[in-house]
Amino acid sequence: MAKGNNTSNRNLYIWLGLLVMVILFFSSSQTYEQQSQISFLSRVLSGQPFAETLSGIQFNYAGSPVSMEAKGYFGFVEFFVRKGAHFLTYFILGGAGFLGLQYRINQMALTGLVSWLAATGYAALDEYHQMLTGGRSPLFQDVILDSIGAATAIILCIIVMLWRRR
DSSP: OHHHHHHHHHHHHHHHHHHHHHHHHHHHTSOHHHHOOHHHHHHHTTTOTTHHHHTTOEEEETTEEEEHHHHHHHHHHHHHHHHHHHHHHHHHHHHHHHHHHHHHHOOHHHHHHHHHHHHHHHHHHHHHHHHHSTTOOOOHHHHHHHHHHHHHHHHHHHHHHHHHHO
8 A cells, every 4th residue: 555655656746847847838938028027026025125235236147237236126036036936946846856756767866867867958948948939038047047956956855865764
C-alpha cells in the first residue's frame, strides 16, 4: 500500500512540473502590457512603503538600469515581483522534476543533473517563445535566473534526502 502511495506522489510531482510548464507557456504568450502589475501594485502599495530605503538601490540588469529613478516606484517593485516569479516558478519546476524522476532514475546526482538540464532547457525555450511574442524581449539573464531557481530546489531536495537517510 505504501508503495502505491509513493508512486502516486511521484506522478503528482511530474504533473505539477507539467502544470508549471503550461502556466509558463501561457504567460510567455502574453505581452508585457497584458502581464503588467503596475495598476495592482499602485492600489496595494498606494503609500509607497519603503520608498526612501528602496531609492538607494540601483544596478544594471541585462544592460538596463534598475532603480526607482529609472523605473519609478511601482515599476521598480514590479521588477522584483517579476524576477521573483521567474525564480519561484523554476524552483518549483526543478524540485518537481527532481522528486518526480528520483525513483525512476535511481541515482541522485544523475537525477539532479537531468532535472536541472530539463528546467534550464525549458527556460531557454521559454525565452525563445517570448521572442516570438509581441512586446516581449528574451533575456539570457532570465535563463540564468531560472536555472538558479531550479538548481536551488534540486540542491535543497538532495540535502533533505541525504539528511533523512542519516
